[in-house]
Amino acid sequence: MAASILERMVIDRPMSFVERRIERVARADGRELTLEEFGPPSGAPLLFTHGFGQTRLAWEESALKLGAAGHRVLTLDARGHGDSDWSSNADYELDHFLDDLKRVLARLEQPPVFIGASMGGLLGMLAAGEFQTAPFRALVLVDIAPRWETAGVERILAFMRARIDGFASVDEAIALVQEYLPHRAQRHDAGSLQRYLRPTADGRWRWHWDPRLLESVQASAGPYMQRLGAAAAQLRLPTLLVSGALSDVVRPQAISEFLTLVTHAQHVEISDATHMVVGDRNTQFLHAVETFLAGL
16 A cells, blocks of 8 residues: 555564554545554554544554554544545535445455444444445444444533534643543643644634534434444354443443344453543453454
């Protein structure tokens, strides 16, 4: 894959370097997605997709460690998120994201293992259950199922709407995040959070995602549950569901329903993790994923 940026980063293993390559992928609307690759290009691919309102940076620690272990890891910024272009017509239905996913998959020489959190997991379920040609080698869903708790999703959306007009400073953004994620209060600093914000011409800092995303997410949520259930019932590939024990988005009943639909699926619950499993307990998450990959 052609790389527009090539850099090397030292990670926590002595004398270990991980190549990072960033490229742009054309969308159907003529705009572009940002795709980052870690590790040796010769490795079997792992494709990570983030949740609503996140970016590929959510996977960075995981990607560096898996890349150092010899995996070829790809992390994607969904349209309207991170460094990917915003849509000129507010085209943010799940089917638009699915079309983008097809374009990314077409660049790979072999089907990847797909790892998707929240919204990313919904895309993985739909692709694996609906595409005519099997798109993935295996599927990992991170705290998502065909049915979710409306109250948990509303809490996320309320956080996103809280400062749609941006912040006067990065410190102001830190205060809001600490209120939203009090269990991670000691882990936020200006340097790390600034990567998720954009300075604008009026001197304010705004989130990296297009505010128009919020216009479509609620209108389409209900109808998609039925479609997702039908897609899950069609899953035949190796599947792992990783859930957070403290999640307010995916409850035990939804997990039980999913495991009834996908009887061959494995399930790992991460203790002391909320819906934000990877950010809360990345070491335990990686252990679950590496164990699953070793069994493929």
